[in-house]
Amino acid sequence: MLDDVETRSVSPVFVGRAVELTALTEALAAAAAGEPQALIVGGEAGVGKTRLVEEFLDAARAADAVVAVGGCVEIGADGLPFAPFSTALRALRRALPGELAAAAAGQEPELARLLPEFGDVGHAPSHEDSTARLFELTVRLLERLAAERTVVLVLEDLHWADASTRHLLSYLFRTLSRGRLVVVATYRSDDIHRRHPLRPLLAELDRLRTVRRVELPRFTRAEVHRQLTGILAAEPEPATVEAVYARSDGNAFFVEELITSHSCGCELSESLRDVLLVRVETLPETAQRVARIVAEGGSTVEYDLLAAVARLPEDDLIEALRAAVGANILLATPDGDGYRFRHSLVREAVSDDLLPGERSRLNRRYAEALEAEPGLVRADERATRLASYWYHAHDAVKALPAVLRASVDARKRYAYAEQLQLLERAMELWDEVPDEVRHTLRPLDYAEAYPSCGCEPHCTPLSHLDLLAEAAVAARLCGERERALKFVKMALRMLEEDADALRAAWFWAERSRMVSSVGRGNGWAEIAKAQELVRGLPPSPVHAYVLAIAAGWGMVRRPGPESLETAERAVEYARLVGDEPIALKARLTRGSLLVAAGDVETGLAEMREVLDRSAAAGLMAEVMRARVNLGSCLEDLGRSQDSVEVCEAGIAVAVAHGLRDSEGWIRANLVDSLVTLGEWKAARDHARSVWRSTQSAKPRGAAALRLAQVAVLRGDPAAAREHVAAARECLGRKDPMAQYTLPMAEVEVLVAVAEGRTADARAVLAGAADDALVTGKHRYVWPLLLAAAAAEADALGLPAAEEGRAGALERIALLARRVAAPAPLWQAYSLHVAAELARARKGDDTGRWAEVVAAYGTLAAPYPVARARHRLADALLAEGGRREEAGELLRAAHAAAVRLGARPLREELELLAARARLSLTAPVPAGPEPADEGFGLTPREQDVLNLVAAGRTNRQIAEELFISPKTASVHVSNILAKLGVATRGEAAALAHRLRLLEPVPQP
Structure with a gap:
């Protein structure tokens, strides 16, 4: 209704920004060619970001x-979860209704968390993967929409973004590939x-080569001159240009405000706030009142809501809006359903100018x-906005x-960070509300946390402990584990005066998870406390939950009879109380422990049944x-190909x-x-994928080790x-786990050996000895022992390695x-280690090595076989x-080393x-063995090599061979060059391995 209102303070000429606009249009061209683009546009308030984006969007539409x-929507101090994505998807739905429906087919209940028009969200249990699933579906939805046409998605005002929006944007920028x-x-x-x-996100995006800032x-000054010329439609006076440039310091929005204030005869104020308010204060009183109402309603206020709050006759309201829009203070939203300030700085100034009582009343x-x-x-904004309004109205009874x-609504949308903020606000309001309320x-x-663990009955009133439980789970699910730990500690302090053993046990179990997650310990003391609290109480879901956590802890750290018994009890308790999810969790742990205990087929069958029932x-x-x-257990059993099949299906x-x-x-x-299978290139590609895209520290650490x-x-x-x-x-240092410390030790041994640091290699093995004896970790121990034994064998005869x-x-x-x-x-590995130990003590034994090669047989382990x-x-x-026979063995081993890219083995x-x-x-053809010329070493060089x-120095060599130290140095240099090594130690090691040495002359 206000489309005919003239805008007078915005320059019709687009000033400057040629470089920045070129960057955007180049991205548009690249995207049209099939390469997705991501850009971050930053600048201070009023510098012209919106105008630049508008010019770019005009070019995109053309x-x-x-x-x-x-x-992003600011409501008071709150951000609305996923607001920019919801609005953008709503725009895409209007522009491409059929295409969006087809792209979302089958995933509507999940995507409805972002766009309610897809249907009901329903209720799904919260877990760590919920948010990641929603993010992945959103990225794939956008990729499908942009498969056949160019789509430009603009997300504005990230400085107001809620945590969920920031996480989704980070995920989009990291994973967008087509x-x-x-x-x-x-x-x-x-x-x-x-x-x-927002600062950590910007730092993260700066590290991505796919994102352009x-x-x-x-x-x-010249650009301000051009801007003023466009606004005034005439050449400005030099004095005016100087005054406006000095006051605005080149900020485009301030230029507009200052020249408009000057043009209407208003005196320039001494403070920025006054400069921002001066044009509002020239409006008619009714228009000023409407502007104040809009300022307190949030970033955008719907017309019908504004009318209900303003309580003005419709004609008066429209006239007031016409005046505010005509003065270029308010703008109508693109859909025509609401109004917002043209610039957020003005809205903030107007809002700050309200009296405290006036703000509460509005x-x-x-x-x-x-x-x-x-x-x-809109339905997706209703709960959050109502909560914000009541909170800022300072009415605790209504606000709580x-x-x-609103926190429940955020949880349903997997906006756990926003749920956490709302729960913290609820705890702030808690004591202000009367008991009867x-x-x-x-x-x-x-609340969801307690019911999932059986703390009942639900007919009891909501308590502060319930809020702490919800907040702890929300914090864990959004990655705020330190805050989760804080809430758990608060609850446990409260429970010191409350003899509620089940609740205390639940919190101690949660504390165990958090302590381990943040690297404060391994969590066992907390699990033990939880078990002590439930001991002797009637069966409950909390019993099952605590026992399942304890069994899972033991599975990865202390597999053995005690952990297996704990898993059995967890299964029994879960069945008694009818908690199927916890029963399946405990059964899966039991299956893994059975495999570790040697009851392989029973354990694998249990795990496969849990997989099928969980899927159903x-x-x-x-x-x-x-x-x-299951994949890990199969690898423990040396069934690497079966493990690959399970893992690939799981990845899909x-x-x-x-x-x-x-x-x-x-x-x-x-x-x-x-x-293990020798697919090192594929392994490296998958490890890099884990490192780039996975949030959890432990899989990233495992990938880095490989x-x-x-x-x-x-x-x-x-x-x-x-x-x-x-x-x-x-991985941290406070919760060492053998499945990580042993591979780390293996690599450190290999690195030390490669650098000639035999003593360091031995120290690493000594430090890993206790972890090597943990039950069920043999798959990590045997490669470590093989590396250490081979290092000792290769160092045989080196004086420096004798001690x-x-x-x-x-x-x-x-x-x-x-x-x-x-x-x-692993039996083949055992024989391999024994053969290397024998070589380290007395040299090679053909019979032993033949037994090792036979033991490997047709096993798919090309590197140890080579x-x-x-x-x-x-x-x-x-x-x-x-x-x-030796030639055939060498050719087979060499072919494997070349395929693997194992350069040290290939060179040997x-x-x-x-x-x-x-x-x-x-x-x-077979024939007499040729004389060994010793790599072209002369007899004198052979003596020097011995x-x-x-371990002789050049001076000692010179004394023994009756030559000068300089001549000895020349001989050593020639030897290093002929053997293709860099150091005396490498030369000695190679000479020992290739049997180039003769008995050392005795002094």
Whole structure:
């Protein structure tokens, strides 16, 4: 109705911003070619972000792109969950109704959490993967919409974004990989103080090469001159330009405000706030009143809601709006249903200018109008806005239930960060509300945490403990584990005076999870306290929950009879009280423990049944946990190919349901199996995917460890050290778990050996000895023992390695005797370690190495098989004869090393083949063994090499061989060059392995 109102203070000329607009239009062109684009546009308030985006959107529409704009909504101090995405999806629904429906087909109940028009959300239990699933579905929805057409998605005012919006935007920018999509997000840079929640997101996005930052500077004096010329439609006076430029400091919005104030004869005020208010104060009184009402209603106020609050005759309201729009203070929203301030700075100034009582009264009127007629605002905003209005009306009796209802709404939308904020507000209001009002509130209506664990009856009034339980779960689900721990501690302090053992046990179990998550310990003391509290009480879901947590703790840290018994009891209690989800959780743990105990087929059958029943019941969190544990157990059993199949199927399910965190855990297990199978490139790709896209620290740490392992086996110890450091940072130091400490020790041993630090390698093994004896961790122990034993064998004869050798060999042998080998693969590893120990003590034994090669047989473990063949070939050549058999072994091992990219092993094989004059590409006819020329070493160099290997210095070599130290140095340099090594230690080690040494001359 106000389309004909003239805008007088905005320049019709688009000033400057050529570089920034070019960046946006280039992104549009790239997206049209099929490469999705992500941009962040920042600048201080009033610098011209909105005008730049409007110019870009005009260009996008001219190029036939579909445009959707959504803005973050500020309601008081609160952000509305997912507001910009909801608004943008609503715009896409209007523009592409059929296409959006097709893209969302089958996932409407989940996507309704963002866009209620998709249907009812329904109720789904909260778990860690809920939010990730919603985020993944949103990204895939946008990719499908942008598959055949260019879509431009603009998300404005990120400085007001709620946590859920920030997380979704981060996820979108990190995972967007296809489609003709441009995502542009804007924010006000001067609002981003040191502790602003947007700052970490901006830092994260800066590290993404796929995200481009566009920062808008203030106008120069020349640009201000052009802006004033456009506004005034005439050349401005030089004095005016100077005055406005000095006062505005190049801020485009201030330029408009100042020149308008000057044009209407208003004196320039001394404060920015006065400058912002001066044009509002020139409005008619009714228009000023309407502006104040709009300022307190939020970022945007619907016309019908405004009419209900203003209580003006419709003609008067329209006239007031016409005046405010005509003065370029208010703007109509694109859909024509509401009004907002043209610039948020003016809204803030008007709101701040309200008297405290005036602000409370306006919020009360908003709340009363919305309660009387809920349809005045959209359903997805109603609960949050009503809670905000009542809260800012300072009416605790009305605000508390409204805030609680809004928290339930946020929980249903997986907006756990916003749920947490609302629950904290509810706790703030709690003591201000009379008991008779609080007693009308029921846990069944507002709480989910306790019912899921059986703290009943629901007919009791809602308590402060209920709120703390809800807040703890919400904080855990949104990643705020420190805050979750704080709420749990508060509850436990309250329970010191309340003899409610079940509630206390529930909180102690939660505390165990949080303590482990934040790296404050392993959580066992808290579990023990929870078990003590429920001991002797009648069966309840809390019993089952506590026992299931305890059994799960034992499964990964202390697998054995005690943990198995705990899992059995958890299953029994869960069945007694009819809690199927906890029963399945405990049964899965029991299956894993049965496998570790040696009852393999029973355990695997149990785990597969849990997987099937969880899938049938729609318990996706337990489905994913079953996939993770089953894949891990199969790898424990040396069934790597079976593990790969389970993991790949699990990844497909996780991707289909948007369960990114579960996907990370499964991929981490998949990486283990791929490393065993020799698929190192695929393993590295999956590990990098886990590192990039998974939030949980432990799968990221496991992925980093496998990247380290592959790096060192491929001959890059420096990269391996970096990956180990990253893994250690992820995993922390207060909750060491053998499944992580043992692979870390293996890599550190390999790196130390590669760098000639034998003593350090021994120290690493000694430090890992206790973890090596943990039941069920044999799959991590055998590779570590093999690395340590091979290191001792390769150092045989090196004087520098003699000290401590006997103790190191005894430690390896002792551990090898005590570690289980429950499958053919690990039995082969056991023989392999024994053969390396024998080589370390007395040299190669052909019979032993033949037994090792036979034990590996057709097992799919190409790297240890190649190493065993190498050693057997070396032993055969040392015996003399059997050259053809040795050649076949070398060729097979070399082909495997080349395929794997295992450069150190490949080079050793090539050196051995060269010394033996054997071809690595084709067999050679049998014949007499040629004389070994020792890699071209002269007799004098051979003598020098013997002394180098004995640890002699250049001066000592010179004295023994009656030559000058300078000549000895030249000989050493020649030896290093001929052997292709960099250090004397490497030369000595290589000479020992290739048997280039003669008896050392005795002094």
